[in-house]
Amino acid sequence: MNLDLNEEQQLIQQTARAFAAAQLAPVAGPLDQGGDQQPFFDNLLKLAELGFMGLNVRAAYGGAEAGAVAFSVALTEIARACAATAVTLSVSNMVCELIQAIGSADQCRNYIPRICSGDYPAAAFALTEAGAGSDPAALTTSAVSDGAAWVLNGSKVFITSAPYAGVFVVWAVTDKQAPRGQGISCFLVEGGTPGLAIGKQEKKMGQHAAATNEIVFTDCRIPRSALIGRLNDGFRIAVSELAGGRIGIGSLALGVGLAATECAIRYALERKQFGQKLADFQAIQWKIADACTELEAARLLLMNAAFLKEQGRPFARAASMAKLFATESANRACYEALQIHGGYGYTADFPVERYARDVRVTTIYEGTSEIQRLIIARDVLRDFD
Amino acid sequence: MIFELNEEQSLIRQTVRTFAENEIKPDAAARDEAERFDRALMFDKLGELGLTGIIFPEAYGGAGADYISYAIAVEELSRVCASTGVTLSAHLSLAANPIYLFGSEEQKQRYLVPLAAGSKLGAFALTETAAGSDAGGTRATAVRDGDHWVLNGTKIFCTNGGEAELNIVFARSDKEAQKHHGISAFIVEKDSPGFSFGKKESKLGIRSSPTRELVFDHCRIPAGNLLGAEGSGFKIAMKTLDGGRIGIAAQALGIAQGAFEAARDYARERKQFDQPIAAFQAVQFKLADMATEIEAARLLVYQAAYKASAGQPYGKESAMAKLFASDVAMRVTVEAVQVFGGYGFTRDFPVERMMRDAKITQIYEGTNEVQRIVIGTAVTR
Numbered sequence: 057m058n059l060d061l062n063e064e065q066q067l068i069q070q071t072a073r074a075f076a077a078a079q080l081a082p083v084a085g086p087l088d089q090g091g092d093q094q095p096f097f098d099n100l101l102k103l104a105e106l107g108f109m110g111l112n113v114r115a116a117y118g119g120a121e122a123g124a125v126a127f128s129v130a131l132t133e134i135a136r137a138c139a140a141t142a143v144t145l146s147v148s149n150m151v152c153e154l155i156q157a158i159g160s161a162d163q164c165r166n167y168i169p170r171i172c173s174g175d176y177p178a179a180a181f182a183l184t185e186a187g188a189g190s191d192p193a194a195l196t197t198s199a200v201s202d203g204a205a206w207v208l209n210g211s212k213v214f215i216t217s218a219p220y221a222g223v224f225v226v227w228a229v230t231d232k233q234a235p236r237g238q239g240i241s242c243f244l245v246e247g248g249t250p251g252l253a254i255g256k257q258e259k260k261m262g263q264h265a266a267a268t269n270e271i272v273f274t275d276c277r278i279p280r281s282a283l284i285g286r287l288n289d290g291f292r293i294a295v296s297e298l299a300g301g302r303i304g305i306g307s308l309a310l311g312v313g314l315a316a317t318e319c320a321i322r323y324a325l326e327r328k329q330f331g332q333k334l335a336d337f338q339a340i341q342w343k344i345a346d347a348c349t350e351l352e353a354a355r356l357l358l359m360n361a362a363f364l365k366e367q368g369r370p371f372a373r374a375a376s377m378a379k380l381f382a383t384e385s386a387n388r389a390c391y392e393a394l395q396i397h398g399g400y401g402y403t404a405d406f407p408v409e410r411y412a413r414d415v416r417v418t419t420i421y422e423g424t425s426e427i428q429r430l431i432i433a434r435d436v437l438r439d440f441d
Numbered sequence: 442m443i444f445e446l447n448e449e450q451s452l453i454r455q456t457v458r459t460f461a462e463n464e465i466k467p468d469a470a471a472r473d474e475a476e477r478f479d480r481a482l483m484f485d486k487l488g489e490l491g492l493t494g495i496i497f498p499e500a501y502g503g504a505g506a507d508y509i510s511y512a513i514a515v516e517e518l519s520r521v522c523a524s525t526g527v528t529l530s531a532h533l534s535l536a537a538n539p540i541y542l543f544g545s546e547e548q549k550q551r552y553l554v555p556l557a558a559g560s561k562l563g564a565f566a567l568t569e570t571a572a573g574s575d576a577g578g579t580r581a582t583a584v585r586d587g588d589h590w591v592l593n594g595t596k597i598f599c600t601n602g603g604e605a606e607l608n609i610v611f612a613r614s615d616k617e618a619q620k621h622h623g624i625s626a627f628i629v630e631k632d633s634p635g636f637s638f639g640k641k642e643s644k645l646g647i648r649s650s651p652t653r654e655l656v657f658d659h660c661r662i663p664a665g666n667l668l669g670a671e672g673s674g675f676k677i678a679m680k681t682l683d684g685g686r687i688g689i690a691a692q693a694l695g696i697a698q699g700a701f702e703a704a705r706d707y708a709r710e711r712k713q714f715d716q717p718i719a720a721f722q723a724v725q726f727k728l729a730d731m732a733t734e735i736e737a738a739r740l741l742v743y744q745a746a747y748k749a750s751a752g753q754p755y756g757k758e759s760a761m762a763k764l765f766a767s768d769v770a771m772r773v774t775v776e777a778v779q780v781f782g783g784y785g786f787t788r789d790f791p792v793e794r795m796m797r798d799a800k801i802t803q804i805y806e807g808t809n810e811v812q813r814i815v816i817g818t819a820v821t822r
Contacts (some may be wrong), residue, residue: 058443059444321821338813341821345812346814349761350760357736381733381734381737430729431514433719437728438707
């Protein structure tokens with residue numbers, strides 16, 4: 057065992073931390089309040105230039121080849137300052153890794169460098185539908201071959217980065233007769249393709265700067281070469297690629313939880329009531345101790361999952377445990393941090409109000425906590441066979 | 442970063458698991474029922490396996506292994522019998538380790554060597570009736586008389602008490618000093634004149650581990666048995682407990698792992714409404730939460746152990762590991778009993794004992810309330 061980050065990982069963590077403090081933290085509040093979006097895009101481009109869009113991607117495609125552990129620590133640092141930027145980064149990285157894992161050489165050369173370089177501001181992952189959330193096998197968007205092209209029809213909801221994504225990974229039914237989950241395929245659809253419309257932008261509780269939209273396919277024609285991976289293998293692809301994404305979302309949640317806890321500590325050391333600092337009351341010390349302990353456990357679960365992924369070993373259970381625990385403990389940490397701030401925590405004058413809103417979705421997207429528990433339970437029961 | 446055990450650590454896991462399954466597990470319930478400490482099995486055999494001094498250099502009769510190996514040994518023993526786990530933890534972390542850390546070379550040769558070899562059993566006597574979480578309230582006294590120290594006072598809740606040949610005893614050597622000042626640590630042999638044993642506690646759990654009162658009535662010990670500098674007892678106690686928390690955290694982890702495995706296996710076998718109860722989401726979710734929390738606890742325990750072996754500060758980490766692992770052990774054992782239903786409440790299944798055993802891990806070697814203060818202070822400093 058060696059639980060220390062190596063030099064390269066430390067360097068990436070420091071770079072991300074410095075960038076987050078200098079560039080992201082000052083604009084995170086205004087972006088959340090609906091201010092000018094330009095800094096958000098400027099920062100995405102700068103992050104791409106720093107190599108953060110393809111952290112776990114081969115250098116040949118413009119990636120940083122930094123590994124899954126570095127990806128996790130970078131995401132956490134970004135999310136400490138701005139969760140909306142972090143989720144955009146997480147999804148773009150996931151799409152890069154998906155294309156690298158199952159794409160043809162042409163697909164890799166065509167798309168990954170554009171995401172990594174910032175040529176595309178972001179990439180999108182279009183799986184969820186109105187009737188297919190936790191149960192993606194129930195999706196109904198269809199892809200029909202007319203010989204020369206695939207024709208997509210249907211709609212997807214809750215698509216992160218949809219209005220500015222350069223490329224979408226889209227799941228659609230290619231064999232309606234196949235048993236559940238066995239007739240779904242995966243496609244790469246470029247932003248701006250005729251027949252792909254960006255629908256309404258969701259008004260959300262948090263992560264405001266990151267757009268979340270419905271997208272609608274109406275006889276959207278994409279070339280035969282847009283199929284990625286094997287025909288009818290899409291469900292398996294979704295399930296396996298989401299495992300990597302879970303490390304991203306868990307790492308993001310950890311970052312928000314740490315940011316909230318840091319604010320709470322700072323506030324508890326300043327604020328006086330009954331003639332002493334809040335930090336001197338055991339009731340407050342305990343909240344802080346519990347948050348720090350749980351977040352430290354979350355960090356280790358994330359590092360463990362990332363290590364297994366980096367080693368090319370099975371990591372789905374570890375990623376689900378990390379995502380479940382990190383997001384649930386980050387939620388607790390944010391609400392307790394808000395509580396420590398008292399009435400001030402409920403106002404937008406303190407960032408903890410935003411953290412508490414931003415963190416909420418982490419137990420929901422990329423697999424709800426309930427789905428993570430099912431994955432974990434199936435796996436631990438399988439061990440027994 | 443490397444999140445895997447090395448060869449030596451894996452080998453220790455295999456060896457201790459096999460031993461624990463074959464020899465410790467079969468009579469664990471019977472020992473619990475009878476409140477019987479089986480020293481030949483629960484301690485002497487650990488010595489034969491090289492566990493009683495596992496972290497100490499070979500020059501002192503140890504195995505020269507690291508703290509992770511030690512944590513694994515306590516975890517594997519506690520997975521089947523928490524009483525055996527704490528016997529080792531109290532002996533090694535609380536009695537042998539302060540001699541290793543603070544003893545003179547002569548004390549190490551004379552006392553650490555037999556402790557490490559497992560030919561002598563150790564105990565740690567800090568707690569008094571009025572000095573629990575607040576060790577600064579120590580009232581036992583030590584007065585210098587020529588070539589001897591004379592101890593007076595009573596220690597309670599002493600694990601391995603009455604059985605141990607060597608006891609680390611804390612007493613006030615400077616009457617003028619207040620609170621945590623003026624306390625010294627002493628090595629007291631079992632047959633010292635004026636040293637006797639009082640009440641043996643009857644407990645909720647870890648019933649085959651003896652917990653006893655130690656009574657010092659003008660107990661004379663050689664002047665050379667002062668451990669560390671005079672007046673440095675509080676520091677020695679706190680340093681010792683930092684390491685001890687790794688042992689207790691590992692014990693809690695082992696209890697949780699044992700209860701989880703029992704619940705998982707039972708859920709696969711037990712049928713209700715025509716299907717194994719493991720097929721119900723309500724039961725699956727319990728198992729998923731148990732497995733996740735145990736994994737998190739394991740990583741915290743190994744991280745504290747890793748830091749201890751790497752020479753990095755680990756006080757905060759061992760407090761986090763102890764706090765989290767013991768809370769997990771309590772939650773997991775309570776839920777494991779629930780998975781077993783009415784059967785879980787009977788002594789026919791081990792989860793009943795595990796739930797009783799888990800409770801102490803939230804209390805001893807620093808209550809979880811004290812751990813939270815340790816952590817809270819460390820992060821707000």
